[in-house]
Amino acid sequence: xxxxxxxxxxxxxxxxxxxxxxxxxxxxxxxxxxxxxxxxxxxxxxxxxxxxxxxxxxxxxxxxxxxxxxxxxxxxxxxxxxxxxxxxxxxxxxxxxxxxxxxxxxxxxxxxxxxxxxxxxxxxxxxxxxxxxxxxxxxxxxxxxxxxxxxxxxxxxxxxxxxxxxxxxxxxxxxxxxxxxxxxxxxxxxxxxxxxxxxxxxxxxxxxxxxxxxxxxxxxxxxxxxxxxxxxxxxxxxxxxxxxxxxxxxxxxxxxxxxxxxxxxxxxxxxxxxxxxxxxxxxxxxxxxxxxxxxxxxxxxxxxxxxxxxxxxxxxxxxxxxxxxxxxxxxxxxxxxxxxxxxxxxxxxxxxxxxxxxxxxxxxxxxxxxxxxxxxxxxxxxxxxxxxxxxxxxxxxxxxxxxxxxxxxxxxxxxxxxxxxxxxxxxxxxxxxxxxxxxxxxxxxxxxxxxxxxxxxxxxxxxxxxxxxxxxxxxxxxxxxxxxxxxxxxxxxxxxxxxxxxxxxxxxxxxxxxxxxxxxxxxxxxxxxxxx
Amino acid sequence: xxxxxxxxxxxxxxxxxxxxxxxxxxxxxxxxxxxxxxxxxxxxxxxxxxxxxxxxxxxxxxxxxxxxxxxxxxxxxxxxxxxxxxxxxxxxxxxxxxxxxxxxxxxxxxxxxxxxxxxxxxxxxxxxxxxxxxxxxxxxxxxxxxxxxxxxxxxxxxxxxxxxxxxxxxxxxxxxxxxxxxxxxxxxxxxxxxxxxxxxxxxxxxxxxxxxxxxxxxxxxxxxxxxxxxxxxxxxxxxxxxxxxxxxxxxxxxxxxxxxxxxxxxxxxxxxxxxxxxxxxxxxxxxxxxxxxxxxxxxxxxxxxxxxxxxxxxxxxxxxxxxxxxxxxxxxxxxxxxx
Numbered sequence: 001x002x003x004x005x006x007x008x009x010x011x012x013x014x015x016x017x018x019x020x021x022x023x024x025x026x027x028x029x030x031x032x033x034x035x036x037x038x039x040x041x042x043x044x045x046x047x048x049x050x051x052x053x054x055x056x057x058x059x060x061x062x063x064x065x066x067x068x069x070x071x072x073x074x075x076x077x078x079x080x081x082x083x084x085x086x087x088x089x090x091x092x093x094x095x096x097x098x099x100x101x102x103x104x105x106x107x108x109x110x111x112x113x114x115x116x117x118x119x120x121x122x123x124x125x126x127x128x129x130x131x132x133x134x135x136x137x138x139x140x141x142x143x144x145x146x147x148x149x150x151x152x153x154x155x156x157x158x159x160x161x162x163x164x165x166x167x168x169x170x171x172x173x174x175x176x177x178x179x180x181x182x183x184x185x186x187x188x189x190x191x192x193x194x195x196x197x198x199x200x201x202x203x204x205x206x207x208x209x210x211x212x213x214x215x216x217x218x219x220x221x222x223x224x225x226x227x228x229x230x231x232x233x234x235x236x237x238x239x240x241x242x243x244x245x246x247x248x249x250x251x252x253x254x255x256x257x258x259x260x261x262x263x264x265x266x267x268x269x270x271x272x273x274x275x276x277x278x279x280x281x282x283x284x285x286x287x288x289x290x291x292x293x294x295x296x297x298x299x300x301x302x303x304x305x306x307x308x309x310x311x312x313x314x315x316x317x318x319x320x321x322x323x324x325x326x327x328x329x330x331x332x333x334x335x336x337x338x339x340x341x342x343x344x345x346x347x348x349x350x351x352x353x354x355x356x357x358x359x360x361x362x363x364x365x366x367x368x369x370x371x372x373x374x375x376x377x378x379x380x381x382x383x384x385x386x387x388x389x390x391x392x393x394x395x396x397x398x399x400x401x402x403x404x405x406x407x408x409x410x411x412x413x414x415x416x417x418x419x420x421x422x423x424x425x426x427x428x429x430x431x432x433x434x435x436x437x438x439x440x441x442x443x444x445x446x447x448x449x450x451x452x453x454x455x456x457x458x459x460x461x462x463x464x465x466x467x468x469x470x471x472x473x474x475x476x477x478x479x480x481x482x483x484x485x486x487x488x489x490x491x492x493x494x495x496x497x498x499x500x501x502x503x504x505x506x507x508x509x510x511x512x513x514x515x516x517x518x519x520x521x522x523x524x525x526x527x528x529x530x531x532x
Numbered sequence: 533x534x535x536x537x538x539x540x541x542x543x544x545x546x547x548x549x550x551x552x553x554x555x556x557x558x559x560x561x562x563x564x565x566x567x568x569x570x571x572x573x574x575x576x577x578x579x580x581x582x583x584x585x586x587x588x589x590x591x592x593x594x595x596x597x598x599x600x601x602x603x604x605x606x607x608x609x610x611x612x613x614x615x616x617x618x619x620x621x622x623x624x625x626x627x628x629x630x631x632x633x634x635x636x637x638x639x640x641x642x643x644x645x646x647x648x649x650x651x652x653x654x655x656x657x658x659x660x661x662x663x664x665x666x667x668x669x670x671x672x673x674x675x676x677x678x679x680x681x682x683x684x685x686x687x688x689x690x691x692x693x694x695x696x697x698x699x700x701x702x703x704x705x706x707x708x709x710x711x712x713x714x715x716x717x718x719x720x721x722x723x724x725x726x727x728x729x730x731x732x733x734x735x736x737x738x739x740x741x742x743x744x745x746x747x748x749x750x751x752x753x754x755x756x757x758x759x760x761x762x763x764x765x766x767x768x769x770x771x772x773x774x775x776x777x778x779x780x781x782x783x784x785x786x787x788x789x790x791x792x793x794x795x796x797x798x799x800x801x802x803x804x805x806x807x808x809x810x811x812x813x814x815x816x817x818x819x820x821x822x823x824x825x826x827x828x829x830x831x832x833x834x835x836x837x838x839x840x841x842x843x844x845x846x847x848x849x850x851x852x853x854x855x856x857x858x859x860x861x862x863x864x865x866x867x868x869x870x871x
Contacts, residue, residue, distance in 0.1 A: 044866045110740070111732065112747030127749060129732040211736050213697050213871050226598050227704070227862040229626060375602050382606050398610040401603065402593075481599040485565075485591055485612075488572070496571040496594065501739040501759065 013355050015338060019362035022413050023242060025383070026368065026376040029235030037224060037233045045220050053216045055134050056141070057199055063142035064198045068149025069191055071286060073179055076157040077165070079270040080282040086290060087154075088525045093293040094147040094467075095517025097474040099207030100494065100510045101144050103503050104297040106211060109136070137212045141202055143293040148201075148467075149194035152425070155463065156190035157183060159429070165271050175272050189428075192252045193421045200245050200367040200417060206477070217241060218369050231375065238372040245367035249360055298514065304507035312497075312505040316488075320509065324473055324489040324516070327404075331411035332469040338412060339419035340461055343427045344453055345435065359420075366417035370410075370477030377410050377482070407482045414478060415471050419464040426460025427453070466524040470517045490516075563589035564802050567604060568617040569597045570789055575617065578818050582809050588802050597623045597701075604632050604794060614797040615806060619789040620701035621658070622708070625855020628655040633792035636804055644811035644829045648850045649788055658788030658851065659810050660819040661826035663844070664706050665784045666775040667760060668752045669745050678775045681710065681785070682718075684752065685725020693729040694741045694750035698865040701858075702738075702756055706785050707865060708857035712849055713782050716864065723868045734871050739763070742772060756787075761824030761837055776844035783847040787854070788828065 017024075074080070075087040093101070108115045111127045120127055130136040160183060168178040184191070209216045217237070225234035274282050342359050365373055378401065385395040400406045430453065438448045454461075476491045483489070490509040497506035568575050572594050579590035595603070597618055604613050604627075616627055627633060633655040641650070641657055649658035666678055677688070684693055696703055710719045731750035735741045741753040742763060754777075763770055776784050791810065793803045809815055816827040824838060833839065 040863055040866070044863075106740075110743075111749040112740075112743035117747060127747070129749070131733040210697075210699070213699075213733050213736055215871060219699075223699070223862065223866070226699075228859050229598075231602065371596065371599055375599060378603065378606050395608075395610070397607060401607055402612070477596075477599075480595050481603065483593075485593055488594075492594075496573070500571055500574075501737045501762075 009352065009355055012342060013358060016342060016355070016358045016362040019338060019413050019416050020358065020364075021380055022373050022376040022410065023361065023365050023368065025380040026235045026372060027239040027242060029232050029239060032232045032236075034236075035230055035233055037228050037230055041220055041224070041233075045215075045223070049215050049217055049220055052134070052214065053203070056138060056214070056216060057202060059134060059138035060141040060145065060202050061195055061199055063138060064146045064149045065191055065195050067142060067146045067289065068151075068194060069153045069184065069187070071146070071289065072150050072153035072157055072187075073183060074282060074286060076154055077179075077183070077270060078175070078272045078274050078282065080274040080279040080286075082283045082287060086283075086286050088521070089290050089294070090150055090286070091147055091521045091525070092290075092518055093144060094151075094470055095514045095521060096144070096294065096297060097207075097476075097491065097494070097510070097513065098141070098144045098201075098205060099211065099476075099498070100301070100506075100514075101293075101297055102140055102208040102211045103498060103506075104300050105136075105140055106131070107503065108296075108300065131212045131214070134214075137208065137214050140208060140212075141198075141205075143289075144208075145198040145201060146289075146293070148197045149191055151463070151467075152190040152194035153187050155459070156187040160186050169271060178271075188255075190425065192255065193425055196248055196252050197366070197418060197421060199248055200364075203241050203244065203367045204369050206369055206371075221369060221372060225372075234372060235376065238368055241367045241369075242364045245364045246361070249363075298511075301507045301511050301514070304504040305511045308505045308508060312508045317509075317512075319486065320488055320490050320493055321512070323483075323487045324491070324513075327407065327411070327479070327487070327489060328469050328472045330404075331408050331415070331472045332465050334408055335412045335415050335419045335468050335472075336423070336461055336465045339416060339423045339464055340454075340457065343420060343423035343457070343460075344449060345427045345430050345432075362413075363417035363420045365413040366415065368414070370414060370475060370479075371481055373414055374410055374478040374481040377406065377413070381406070402482070402484045404484055404487070407479065407484070407487075410478045410482055411472050411475065414475070415468045418467045418471060422460045422464030422467065423457060424460075426457045426463075430456050462524060462527050466520060469520055473513060473516060562587075562799075562802065563591060564614040564797075564799050564806060565612045566590060566592040566615045566617055566791075566806075567600050567613040568592055568594050569600060569623070570594070570617050570619060574822055577822060578810060578815055581815065581818060582806055585809065585814075586802075586805065588805065590806065601627055601630065601632065605630060609796045611794060611796050613794045614799050614803040615791055615793055617659075617789070617791040619662075619787075620705060621788055621790070621851035622701055622705055622855040622858040624651070624656040624658075624788075624790050624792065625852050625858075627792065628653075628852075629855075632794055634795045634797070634800070636793050636807060638804060638808055640808045641811050644816075644831065646828075646830055648846075648848050649790075649828050651792075651852055652850065656790050656792035657807065657811065658790040658828045660789045660816075660823070661786050661828050661846075662702070662756045662758060662788070663784050663786050663826060663846070664702055664754060664756050665777045665844075666752060667742065667745065667755045667772055668775055669748075670771045670773050672748075672751045675773070675775055678752070678777075680778045680781065681706070681754065682714070682722050684729065684754070685722045687725075687729075689729040689752060691729065691731050692751040693726065694731055694744045694753040695726060695734045695870075696738055696741055696754070697734040697736055698862065698870045702787055703865075704858045704861050705787050705851075705854040706754070707861035708854045709782075709785050709847060709849055711857045711860055711864070712853050716860070719861075720864055720868065723865055723870055727868055727870050745772060746770070757826075757838070757841065758824040765824070765837060774841050776842070778847070779845055782849070783845040786826075786846045786851075788851055789825070790828075 071090055075083055107113055109130055111129055116127050164182055165178055168182050206218050221234050221237045224230050224237055381397060381400050385397050389395060434452050438452055474491055476495050479489055480492055490513045493509040494506045575592060583589055604611050616632060618624060628651060635654040637654055645657055668678060710722060732744060738755040738759040741755055744750055745753055757774060760774055778784055791807060793800060793807060797803050811829060813829060813832050816829040816832045819825055820827055
């Protein structure tokens with residue numbers, strides 16, 4: 001290993017460590033003395049919380065994997081009526097913040113929602129409480145998060161070698177057995193990556209679970225902090241989420257085994273044509289998912305927006321828009337930049353085990369509730385200040401607290417998983433032969449990266465940028481705590497209104513966010529096409 | 533590469549320009565800075581009125597209670613916050629217990645705001661009153677059936693009760709006040725009875741409690757009156773009515789929104805001016821108009837809509853007690869499975 005390589009390993013290690021910094025601070029809460037709160041929690045809260053969290057993860061995991069994979073397979077492999085526009089329309093739910101979708105669903109489907117009122121009037125059945133039990137909240141999460149799996153699986157299906165499928169067909173395999181025996185196994189890493197992100201986000205969610213009043217692990221975290229004023233126990237509990245996420249990543253890697261998934265063929269030919277009734281049935285199914293997860297909630301949001309427009313619209317919205325825009329763009333560029341560096345193929349093979357683990361660890365911020373991570377960051381800065389004061393320097397708190405820089409730092413830490421998953425997925429598909437031939441031709445590492453790796457990783461980098469930008473735009477808890485004066489974003493406006501129960505007014509900033517998200521999505525779709 | 537350069541330079545520019553602009557803003561000496569858990573649309577009109585009266589500018593940052601308290605704590609002596617505004621006596625009590633406030637002795641405030649709505653030592657003061665009481669369906673409940681919060685634990689309400697989640701401060705402070713009046717044991721029985729009587733999973737919002745009663749899922753609930761006020765302003769003939777709880781005993785539970793001047797305020801004089809202004813009749817009127825809350829000031833009559841709900845006796849327990857008892861209240865509710 002050359003000295004250059006060594007230096008760059010150290011540099012990467014430092015980078016990964018920086019990203020992981022808030023997570024490390026949160027985990028270090030175990031160094032603080034425990035409290036009697038643990039006794040109360042483990043007796044009265046944790047048994048129920050753990051079981052309901054596991055049920056939620058299981059339900060959501062199965063739901064998004066099945067729905068996301070089936071949808072992706074259909075739009076890539078099968079020609080059916082409406083396929084073309086549904087293919088990109090299925091991305092759109094991703095633009096709706098989960099808590100917004102949750103309050104729309106509750107407004108429509110809860111006991112007092114008009115869907116249930118209408119059903120009771122029509123059939124005379126008695127109403128039911130959709131917030132009790134597990135299925136309604138699982139369904140909500142599935143409809144919000146399936147695009148993660150859909151997106152990854154779709155990209156993977158598109159890369160699959162058309163010959164394999166053709167061979168399967170010639171050997172007389174039915175579309176369903178081609179799906180099970182060829183397509184899904186090949187797409188497994190992609191599905192697993194989408195699933196991983198979904199599960200982490202479900203673990204960290206606070207908005208949806210509090211609207212449903214569903215007990216999950218975050219309930220205990222917020223109870224420790226908000227009710228018992230123990231930030232230590234809150235951080236200790238939160239670090240358990242980090243542990244779970246780490247295990248999930250471990251199992252994902254394990255399940256993938258040593259298999260390498262190189263592929264390159266891209267084809268626009270659809271192997272299957274669904275004509276007549278079957279084609280229309282497929283259309284109804286895919287269209288139904290689109291209606292439920294996007295069109296109907298949007299319709300409700302648009303109706304509310306019209307009703308409350310004059311009451312809510314004011315010039316401050318220009319500020320919300322510009323803060324949202326600047327933060328989203330800066331955070332996306334930074335996050336994707338760091339993720340690309342960490343995912344470059346030449347690093348992967350040569351770097352040490354420690355570095356690999358550190359890089360993986362740096363992606364765990366996604367499983368932490370945003371506000372816990374944000375406070376971790378504040379405490380981290382405070383500790384640096386204390387060290388600095390000890391050595392005769394001065395505190396840096398007042399410089400960093402409430403600065404855009406710190407907020408951007410939080411975004412990078414929080415959304416590294418999203419960017420890294422995309423960039424590493426594309427990087428893993430680069431065959432080692434490229435590096436070898438470049439070396440043989442005497443190309444410098446810089447040229448190798450610039451002229452070989454970056455172009456080949458572009459789809460992954462763009463996908464990462466898209467996901468991160470939409471996520472940053474929707475982000476609430478960290479922004480709420482860390483933002484500088486006057487930097488209110490659209491997400492904050494949505495929260496402030498809905499926290500006061502003013503859902504109809506909250507529909508206006510929500511609508512603008514969804515619109516922006518949809519524009520980003522379309523932009524991405526265009527780039528995706530141009531790349532071919 | 534040029535594209536990348538462009539993006540990077542925009543980024544660098546964004547970071548520098550913003551750090552710079554905050555530095556400039558902080559430099560104006562007369563202005564004061566408020567951290568608030570009360571949402572922007574409920575505080576901005578008050579600050580605008582103050583600025584037009586005095587010429588003193590008010591900057592503000594909204595946020596969540598626990599998180600903002602941590603931020604003020606960590607900012608320490610160099611905190612930008614001159615004042616912390618929050619809802620719920622428990623939060624005010626906690627901020628005071630963490631040494632975030634300084635004592636304010638002001639005759640104006642003492643004259644405007646009654647004793648039980650202020651911290652005994654002057655660290656914080658209540659600025660608006662939110663009464664939390666029973667609400668019922670006028671179609672299915674005869675008000676003669678109703679009496680107290682404790683009575684809602686009675687078997688006759690089985691399957692007829694809707695409550696807001698125990699995670700919300702208003703529930704916590706109400707149960708904290710029950711512990712103060714009746715003790716742990718009786719309150720445990722009451723909470724157990726409530727949970728047994730629930731018709732649905734506790735709701736995230738008072739609004740949802742009211743919708744559930746209207747839809748027939750349950751018949752009674754407990755809400756803060758201003759949520760009902762907002763609903764009534766939109767639908768004057770809504771089939772719901774408030775019932776003043778515990779009039780024969782301890783009085784209806786009230787909570788407050790309030791504020792204190794931070795310990796490390798760099799502009800104590802103007803901050804006290806703002807606090808005094810917020811307790812004045814002019815500001816109290818804005819509080820009432822904006823959110824249908826009760827004024828904390830004794831000098832102001834409630835507005836028309838609120839006045840038609842009638843007079844009631846407030847629970848006179850000093851609200852710092854609610855803060856002290858809150859952790860006990862939460863532990864109790866969690867033991868009894870009140871989500």
